[in-house]
Amino acid sequence: MATSELDTPRDDTAAAAEVTSAGGASRAPRGTSSSATGTRPARQTRSARTRAVDEAASEAFHHAEANADGAGRENRHDVKGETKRVRRAPSPARSAEREQSRVTEQPGFVLHSYPYRETSLIIDVLTRDHGRIALVAKGAKRPHSALRGVLQTFQPLSLAWLGKGELRTLTKAEWVGGLRPLEGDALLSGFYLNELLVKFCARDDPHDKLFQHYLTTLHHLAHGEPAGIILRAFERVLLRETGYAVAFDRCTQTRGKVTADRRYVFHPDWGVRPARGDEPSEWPVVIGQTLLDMEQDDYSRAQTVQQSKLLMRFLLNHHLGGVPLNTRQILLDLQKL
DSSP states (O other): OOOOSTTSOOOHHHHHHHHHHHTSOSOOOTTOOGGGTTSOOHHHHHHHHHHHHHHHHHHHHHHHHHHHHHHHHHHHHHHHHHHHHHHHSOOHHHHHHHHHTEEEEEEEEEEEEEEETTTEEEEEEEETTTEEEEEEETTTTSTTOTTTTTOOBTSOEEEEEEOSSSEEEEEEEEEOOOSOOOOTHHHHHHHHHHHHHHHHOOBTOOOHHHHHHHHHHHHHHHTTOOHHHHHHHHHHHHHHHTTOOOOSSBOTTTOOBOOTTSEEEEETTTEEEEOOSOSOTTSOEEEHHHHHHHHTTOOOSHHHHHHHHHHHHHHHHHHTTTOOOHHHHHHHHHHHO
16 A cells, blocks of 8 residues: 555654754754754754853943943043142132232341251341241252352341241342441440340331341441440340330439439339449449430440440340340450450
């Protein structure tokens, strides 16, 4: 009996091979070896496609992430730049405060200087409008510094500085000129004046009259005028301008005028009173004529010169609390040579 092709039984292996070769959509029967067909199983094919899709998606994701990071860095750079610009821009209040702390073209004299760190100096200066102040002269000790030959004592200077604290920064110093250099005994007298100013003048306490008298005193000393007379006049102005002055021509007890031929003592806190003989031994006794001459700055009498020297030394020592002056000790040592 003839049979049709459809009725012909087919083995499982051939059917599996035919289905696989037709499109790979059907799954091979369990127990069938993949080596019999020579092709990769359907599960393996789907895994490869999945990996390809995953790799493409991952690449696209990383590309998008890289673009986002680049944009973020640019934004952060812009923000940082804006922040830096804001920090660099000073506020109007700070600018105004800085301008107020800047001083230019101020007449002054160097009273004393001492080393500061390796290349700088701290200078104690007397100025006309700001009194005695301390300035840092940066780099003044360097060999080629423009300040090295300018910051000299007893020379009029034009100063500029910046700052408002106790220690300010020197920004400019120019030699004004017009004053002879001090030499010999006049030089020692000049150092004596500077030491008195350092000890009696408080910082930032201007004394324009004292400043002008200091300039006049240096001028007289430079021209060889008698140091004793010049120094007594300066000492009186110093005590008066710093708040220690008492009249020499009036008796504090009687309120009467001093008599020329009478003997007097000067109480360091109360002023002139008649000598009674019970005063401390260190109090100098002077005649009335000396006191009258000192009130008028008249030192033409030899007795006035001698007694005024003892009296002013006593008063200065009292107001200094007994602390000796270095320059006076140097003068005493020189006299012993």
